[in-house]
Amino acid sequence: QQQVKQSPQSLIVQKGGISIINCAYENTAFDYFPWYQQFPGKGPALLIAIRPDVSEKKEGRFTISFNKSAKQFSLHIMDSQPGDSATYFCAAVPMSGGSNYKLTFGKGTLLTVNP
Amino acid sequence: DTEVTQTPKHLVMGMTNKKSLKCEQHMGHRAMYWYKQKAKKPPEVMFVYSYEKLSINESVPSRFSPECPNSSLLNLHLHALQPEDSALYLCASSLQTGGSPLHFGNGTRLTVT
Numbered sequence: 001q002q003q004v005k006q007s008p009q010s011l012i013v014q015k016g017g018i019s020i021i022n023c024a025y026e027n028t029a030f031d032y033f034p035w036y037q038q039f040p041g042k043g044p045a046l047l048i049a050i051r052p053d054v055s056e057k058k059e060g061r062f063t064i065s066f067n068k069s070a071k072q073f074s075l076h077i078m079d080s081q082p083g084d085s086a087t088y089f090c091a092a093v094p095m096s097g098g099s100n101y102k103l104t105f106g107k108g109t110l111l112t113v114n115p
Numbered sequence: 116d117t118e119v120t121q122t123p124k125h126l127v128m129g130m131t132n133k134k135s136l137k138c139e140q141h142m143g144h145r146a147m148y149w150y151k152q153k154a155k156k157p158p159e160v161m162f163v164y165s166y167e168k169l170s171i172n173e174s175v176p177s178r179f180s181p182e183c184p185n186s187s188l189l190n191l192h193l194h195a196l197q198p199e200d201s202a203l204y205l206c207a208s209s210l211q212t213g214g215s216p217l218h219f220g221n222g223t224r225l226t227v228t
Binding site: 045105107 | 155157160221222
């Protein structure tokens with residue numbers, strides 16, 4: 001049972017464009033939503049995260065939009081650069097339950113930014 | 116560079132070999148994890164240590180044996196592995212098991228022949 005559904009599976013964007021990756025979850029106990037960026041041969045790195053008490057969080061060119069009623073959240077990468085080419089995983093976890101390890105990942109999106 | 120260091124970066128072993136993966140962090144984190152990642156898949160948790168005690172074993176076969184010698188070190192002992200165990204093994208740490216993000220190492224690429 002996949003608790004976090006991520007789309008698209010792959011995405012090709014031109015340099016300077018906007019990359020959008022969407023995730024949807026089912027478990028209403030989730031209350032922390034991180035995004036991880038993974039380059040080939042490297043471990044996942046925390047990119048940005050949001051809690052459901054806010055609808056949007058921005059850090060540089062990266063923005064998370066969160067819709068609690070729809071149980072959806074998305075990552076927007078503005079002015080996409082070739083160096084952003086990587087696999088992006090959304091994730092969700094019930095932080096309040098203390099079971100931080102139960103990080104449920106989406107299946108990942110392979111982003112390619114063409115120069 | 117990641118603050119979670121894993122060695123070796125690559126490992127090739129036969130099905131009868133015994134080997135160990137090592138992980139080290141000096142961020143004062145009290146929770147450490149082993150994850151397994153197959154190609155084009157998300158990481159899957161294997162073991163969780165909290166304050167040097169094993170708190171979670173996600174039904175991992177006994178040919179994988181974790182060890183946490185102290186709060187900074189985490190080992191994964193491997194014995195009699197199968198070719199399907201070939202994967203990227205990731206170590207991660209967090210301040211504690213609740214309420215803090217995970218920091219991943221760059222992993223050990225394991226190939227079982």
